Structures are given as C-alpha cells and as structure tokens.
Amino acid sequence: MYKKADSHSINPPNKIGATSLANLALDFDGVICNSVEECLRTSLMSWISLSKDLDFAHAFQVLGDSDASARLRPHFYRLRPWCSTGSDFVVLQALVSQTPDPERQELSGRKFAKYRDACPPDRIKAYREVFYRGREFLCSSHGAWWMEGNNPYPWVEGNLQSLASNPQVIILSTKKAGFISAILRAWGVEWPSGRIYEAGPGVAKSHVLQELYRVSRNYRGNWILIDDFLPHLQEAQHLPFIRGIHAQWGYTLGVQTEPTIPAISHQEFIKFIDPYLAGPDLTRRHTPPG
Numbered sequence: 001m002y003k004k005a006d007s008h009s010i011n012p013p014n015k016i017g018a019t020s021l022a023n024l025a026l027d028f029d030g031v032i033c034n035s036v037e038e039c040l041r042t043s044l045m046s047w048i049s050l051s052k053d054l055d056f057a058h059a060f061q062v063l064g065d066s067d068a069s070a071r072l073r074p075h076f077y078r079l080r081p082w083c084s085t086g087s088d089f090v091v092l093q094a095l096v097s098q099t100p101d102p103e104r105q106e107l108s109g110r111k112f113a114k115y116r117d118a119c120p121p122d123r124i125k126a127y128r129e130v131f132y133r134g135r136e137f138l139c140s141s142h143g144a145w146w147m148e149g150n151n152p153y154p155w156v157e158g159n160l161q162s163l164a165s166n167p168q169v170i171i172l173s174t175k176k177a178g179f180i181s182a183i184l185r186a187w188g189v190e191w192p193s194g195r196i197y198e199a200g201p202g203v204a205k206s207h208v209l210q211e212l213y214r215v216s217r218n219y220r221g222n223w224i225l226i227d228d229f230l231p232h233l234q235e236a237q238h239l240p241f242i243r244g245i246h247a248q249w250g251y252t253l254g255v256q257t258e259p260t261i262p263a264i265s266h267q268e269f270i271k272f273i274d275p276y277l278a279g280p281d282l283t284r285r286h287t288p289p290g
C-alpha cells in the first residue's frame with residue numbers, strides 16, 4: 001500500500017514550515033506527457049538498427065513492414081514502469097527479443113532490473129547512444145509519426161500554458177531538454193527553455209534541485225518534486241527542502257509504492273496545481289533578468 005496523499009500531506013507549505021508557496025518541479029514523462037508509445041517506437045527501431053546492423057532508414061523500413069510493434073506492445077507497456085533512461089528502453093527490447101514468446105508474459109520488473117544490472121557498462125553506453133541517435137532521426141525525418149506517440153495527460157493539458165507562465169514552476173526530466181521543447185511546441189505550449197532542466201545520466205534529480213537551491217536566489221526556497229518514478233523521489237528524501245510526491249497516473253498505475261512518500265491522484269493534482277496557475281507567489285521576490 002502507498003500512503004495516500006491527503007490534502008494536508010500534499011498542500012504547500014512543505015515540511016520545513018515555510019509560509020510561501022513552494023517552487024514546483026514537474027517530471028515530464030509520466031507526469032505531463034504520456035510518451036510510452038514514442039518510447040516503444042524509438043527503442044524498437046533503435047534495437048532493430050543495432051541488432052541487425054542496419055542504418056536508421058533501413059531499420060525504420062523493417063519496422064514499418066513488420067508487426068513487431070503490435071506483438072511487443074503489451075510487454076513493453078507492462079515493463080515500462082521500471083524504465084528511467086533511454087538505455088533502459090533498449091535493454092527492454094533486448095530482453096524481450098531474447099526471451100522465447102511463451103515466456104514473455106512471465107517477464108517482471110524484477111527480471112528486467114536483474115538483466116539490466118548484468119549488462120556491461122559499454123553495452124549500456126551503446127544502448128543509450130543508439131536510442132538517442134534513433135530519437136534524433138525519427139524526430140527530424142518522421143516527425144509527425146514520432147510526435148503521435150507523445151500525448152499530454154488530459155488533466156495537465158489545459159493548464160500547461162498557465163504553468164509555463166509561472167517562474168516558480170520548472171520541468172525536471174531525464175529526457176533531453178531539446179526533445180521536451182519540441183514536444184511542447186507541437187502541443188502549442190510556449191514553455192521557456194530556461195525552465196526545462198535535464199538530469200543527465202548518473203545525475204540525481206535531487207542534485208539538480210540542490211544546485212538550483214544553492215546558486216539561484218529565486219529558487220532558494222522549498223521545493224516540491226512530482227514524479228512517477230520512485231527512485232527519483234527516494235533520492236530526494238534526505239534533503240529537508242525537497243518534498244517528493246508520487247504521481248499515480250501514467251506508467252506506474254500503482255505498481256510502485258513507497259509508504260513514506262505521499263501519492264497524488266490526477267483528481268488531486270488538478271486541485272494541487274490551482275495556486276500555481278495564478279502566477280508567481282507574490283510573497284516571494286523574483287530577481288528580474290539581467
């Protein structure tokens with residue numbers, strides 16, 4: 001069981017007792033964007049390219065001519081909650097492709113993690129590189145098809161532009177910021193690129209927030225991090241100025257739970273973000289640029 005986020009536990013002010021509205025960091029995939037289909041398409045094409053030694057144009061053609069996406073989709077969707085970075089998606093493709101069809105249904109998050117942890121670092125590096133190069137290729141050469149796999153969650157969509165206008169709200173993702181900007185633009189949302197932060201490989205999201213807290217006068221307050229991937233929230237638990245909240249929609253679907261971290265449903269989220277839609281908290285002073 002996960003700890004239900006009651007109105008007291010999810011409402012700012014946060015645990016160190018500030019009276020002003022906390023800064024808000026939103027994860028992108030699984031909180032703002034449902035990109036599971038895009039990750040399936042990109043990782044499968046990248047895996048075909050890598051495993052068959054084909055360039056992306058040919059791998060894309062092979063993918064289009066096969067029913068591989070349809071066959072793999074249920075397994076990919078089921079194991080998606082355990083993926084965090086680009087390399088994980090290719091690990092998932094490798095694992096599924098190497099598992100005989102009748103046994104694929106038995107693949108679990110635990111088996112996935114065990115398989116990934118046994119992969120040598122140079123293989124993980126190759127998976128990461130092929131995934132991001134594959135994503136660049138699809139985004140630039142088959143942009144409309146690629147973009148179809150990225151969809152805003154309905155309870156976020158109508159509020160995104162208001163959130164984008166509030167300097168207290170940032171996006172913090174392991175996805176490359178350029179892709180996030182491209183997706184938001186395709187949705188018609190103008191989100192300042194300076195407020196899209198990337199936690200690259202090996203960098204904890206809590207570390208990014210810690211740096212913002214340390215170097216930016218505007219962000220030297222409390223933070224709330226809403227994320228669907230528990231390890232990102234667990235990493236932040238030891239920092240007194242960050243409160244993590246687990247988003248209960250998208251990929252997790254209740255499969256990951258942690259009793260010490262409050263959870264938030266999409267209905268609660270709509271109420272939660274309401275104070276952020278009005279613009280920056282005027283009790284805080286934001287330094288003008290320059």
Ligand SMILES: [Mg+2]
Pocket residue numbers: 027028029030031227228229
């Ligand atoms: Mg996520």
